[in-house]
Amino acid sequence: xxxxxxxxxxxxxxxxxxxxxxxxxxxxxxxxxxxxxxxxxxxxxxxxxxxxxxxxxxxxxxxxxxxxxxxxxxxxxxxxxxxxxxxxxxxxxxxxxxxxxxxxxxxxxxxx
Amino acid sequence: xxxxxxxxxxxxxxxxxxxxxxxxxxxxxxxxxxxxxxxxxxxxxxxxxxxxxxxxxxxxxxxxxxxxxxxxxxxxxxxxxxxxxxxxxxxxxxxxxxxxxxxxxxxxxx
Numbered sequence: 001x002x003x004x005x006x007x008x009x010x011x012x013x014x015x016x017x018x019x020x021x022x023x024x025x026x027x028x029x030x031x032x033x034x035x036x037x038x039x040x041x042x043x044x045x046x047x048x049x050x051x052x053x054x055x056x057x058x059x060x061x062x063x064x065x066x067x068x069x070x071x072x073x074x075x076x077x078x079x080x081x082x083x084x085x086x087x088x089x090x091x092x093x094x095x096x097x098x099x100x101x102x103x104x105x106x107x108x109x110x111x112x
Numbered sequence: 113x114x115x116x117x118x119x120x121x122x123x124x125x126x127x128x129x130x131x132x133x134x135x136x137x138x139x140x141x142x143x144x145x146x147x148x149x150x151x152x153x154x155x156x157x158x159x160x161x162x163x164x165x166x167x168x169x170x171x172x173x174x175x176x177x178x179x180x181x182x183x184x185x186x187x188x189x190x191x192x193x194x195x196x197x198x199x200x201x202x203x204x205x206x207x208x209x210x211x212x213x214x215x216x217x218x219x220x221x222x
Contacts, residue, residue, distance in 0.1 A: 004155075006155075033209060033210075035212075040120075040214070040215075041214050041215075042116075042118075042200050042202075042212030042213050042214045042215055043156065043200075043212050044212075045209040045210070045211070048208055048209055055208070056208055056209060059209070091155055091156070099161075100144065100146050100158055100161040100210075101146075101158070101210060102158055103148075103155035103156045103157070103158075104155050105154055105155045106154075106155050108153075
């Protein structure tokens with residue numbers, strides 16, 4: 001596709017509910033990143049894939065957070081048993097050779 | 113202390129002014145330096161990126177990197193109201209994740 005696509009754009013979850021956020025990267029981009037952005041702050045790194053391999057998951061805040069990219073293209077970020085502190089914008093970015101990361105529009109998650 | 117520090121502003125300038133946005137960092141392993149623009153409720157948009165020290169110009173935008181001082185800047189000439197946004201600096205090593213500043217909010221008044 002022309003850019004990074006994320007869905008849904010907005011998600012309201014009840015505390016304790018599981019959610020799944022989807023990212024479609026730019027076609028051919030090997031690297032894929034997930035970031036979390038709180039209001040008034042810069043994006044904070046969550047996890048990084050190169051093709052289907054998850055090379056860095058050091059930013060995932062707890063074991064309730066899980067990400068996958070099984071075929072090296074689309075990625076899903078899953079949050080189990082959501083808590084209020086999980087409310088944030090979740091950004092996906094992809095990066096190809098010789099360029100820097102391009103971001104999607106993000107998924108705004110609100111846990112009530 | 114954060115690895116990347118950025119003055120949050122807000123910064124308000126009249127149309128046509130020259131704008132200077134800056135970041136400092138502490139990690140000497142950073143090699144790639146980026147500037148993103150983020151409009152409200154949108155994802156960050158890549159503006160410019162540079163490798164190592166030096167200047168890079170693209171239209172009204174100039175990015176500068178001084179690795180010896182661990183200091184990067186973005187200059188916007190002839191600023192326009194459409195430049196009103198939050199500007200994020202970001203940087204990374206040879207591979208992997210980028211580390212972001214918290215952004216500077218800029219308003220350009222007509």
